[in-house]
Amino acid sequence: MDMWKSVYEKIIEHAQNDLPLEACGYLGGQDTTVTEAYCLTNIDESGEHFSFDPKEQFAVVRAMRAKKQRAIAVYHSHPQTPARPSKEDIKLAFDPEMIYVIVSLAAATPEVKAFRIVKNEVSEEPLDIIEG
Numbered sequence: 001m002d003m004w005k006s007v008y009e010k011i012i013e014h015a016q017n018d019l020p021l022e023a024c025g026y027l028g029g030q031d032t033t034v035t036e037a038y039c040l041t042n043i044d045e046s047g048e049h050f051s052f053d054p055k056e057q058f059a060v061v062r063a064m065r066a067k068k069q070r071a072i073a074v075y076h077s078h079p080q081t082p083a084r085p086s087k088e089d090i091k092l093a094f095d096p097e098m099i100y101v102i103v104s105l106a107a108a109t110p111e112v113k114a115f116r117i118v119k120n121e122v123s124e125e126p127l128d129i130i131e132g
Helices: 005-017 054-066 087-091
Strands: 002-004 024-030 033-040 070-078 099-104 111-118 121-125 128-130
Touching: 002 005, 005 024, 005 033, 005 070, 005 099, 005 111, 005 128, 024 054, 033 054, 033 070, 054 070
Parallel strands: 002 033, 002 128, 070 099
Antiparallel strands: 024 033, 024 070, 099 111, 111 121
């Protein structure tokens, strides 16, 4: 998956701004290139898990369709843990076509990784940051 540098920076900023809560949202674009981050509200208000606000979620899906984009990935942050899916993340990963991006703020430098989760099996996806 390719991600515009501006999107990469935006999701890190979102994660930092939402501390101590997990930040969450969609990453939209064409094919396998993410060109836009759609920041959503974590209605769980938790630092350990997240849920989208359904009204926001559907509004974002409509906005992506209007721009001829598709949801390439779901992203969320881990305020205090590494950039790898938790047991809960794995359990809740229902869409085998979706890429799951995690922004970890556990270290001084944020870490962003992408994963595919299919039938509870996790594989890391290549994530290339490109100018855009």
